[in-house]
Amino acid sequence: MKRIYIFCFALGLTLGGLFLIQRAGHADSKAGAVTFTKNVAPILYKNCAECHRPTGVAPMSLLDYKEVRPWAKSLKERVVDRTMPPWFADPEHGEFSNNPSLSQDEINTIVSWVDAGAPKGEDKDLPPAPKFTEGWEIGKPDLVLSMKEEYSVPADGTVPYLYFRIPTNFTEDRWVQAVEIKPGDQRVVHHVIAMLEDAQRNRIGGLGGITPNKRAIISPPGSARLIKAGAVILLQMHYTTMGAPTKDRTSVGLIFTKERPKIVLAGGNAMVEVESILPGGAGTTVASAPPQPAAPAPRPESAPLAAALEPEPPAARLPDPGPPPAVAAGAPPVPVITDAGSFYLQLGAFGSRENAENFLARMRLQMEWLANALHVFSRDGLYRVHAGPYPREMEARRDADRISQSLGARPFVLTR
Secondary structure (H helix, E strand, O other): OHHHHHHHHHHHHHHHHHHHHHHHHHHHHHHOOOOHHHHHHHHHHHHOOOOOOOOOOOOOOOOOHHHHHHHHHHHHHHHHOOOOOOOOOOOOOOOOOOOOOOOHHHHHHHHHHHHOOOOOOOHHHOOOOOOOOOOOOOOOOOEEEEOOOOEEEOOOOOOOOEEEEEEOOOOOOEEEEEEEEEOOOHHHEEEEEEEEEOOOOOEEEEEEEEEOOEOEEEOOOOEEEEEOOOOEEEEEEEEOOOOOOEEEOOEEEEEEOOOOOOEEEOOEOOOOEEEEOOHHHOOOOEEEOOOOOOOOOOOOOOOOOOOOEOOOOOOOOOOOOOOOOOOOOOOOOOOEEOOOOOEEEEEEEEOOHHHHHHHHHHHHHHOHHHHHHEEEEEEOOEEEEEEEEEOOHHHHHHHHHHHHHHHOOOOEEEEO
16 A cells, blocks of 8 residues: 555656646746737837838838737738838948848747737737827928928829929028928828929939938038029929828928038939840949049048939920030040940830839920930830930930930940
């Protein structure tokens, strides 16, 4: 009988130990589980909430669990393929301080959370919701300039890029240390690019661009942008519809410097003329950029920040500029891509037909004298906007010079 008691006692200790081990393992597993409140919410608050909030431009809010849970699988897909948060700079070519991309650890956290069934977690683990600046991010502007009239954004459909001019009425040159572009209705403004023109609508500079998560452009200490006397701000507006009509009147806030900066910041672009691309990625791609004229503003030091790429504006209808201008001696030649066929001018190349058609429509508006010759040519997965054909290379180069005067960038001549 004593042996039976000892056996039962030992069995009880063994089972009890196994139960305790199992409970401890379950507790450890639960403590290490990825949850929305503890692990996922901080990532969304830091990287996504600026756009994904009730008054943001994104189609859904991602501030609380009830809003996020229905989108869990889509969220996983978008962060894994890195389409969200949006960032188009090639990571192989430099690092940028405003890069919103998620780290691999953050992506892994979201993937683990979705694969585990997207558990909510404990409310006590939820960090405070982010607070957003509803006023001016740059502080009180020295001057606010607004679109002359409101623009009515329709309930649905696609709104082409639009351009609005805002006169500065400056009687003297002004140096700007901070710029903020503030939409009247953030929900329908995807992005804005601000450029500068003179009274004859020639491009003379830029103020930069904004995206839904970045409205303010604050120059580093000792640097500033120049707005010349009489300049006009040209806003390129990208509106997106939201299912209900609304109106927008975007404003630009400026803070001036009191003295001339040591570093002059400038925005603009340069056309890269690709001479040849070998098929299949083999070999070397040969490319060159034509020399650019010296900037009118002095540059004692190089600007520490790269200005945003600003596409040339297809402005309102321009008058016929008249006969082609004479080409100055020493001007860089237009490179020719050798192929078989007539001569053409290439103004742009796009990955989608829709973008190419939109660009084509804008170019036809700006250069009515060339409208009948402009068309989209598709080859090798790209949609190119070409002008032509020209029977002789000399005639193509003549129009290239004329286009350069209108666009501020020179198209290149090719045959196909």
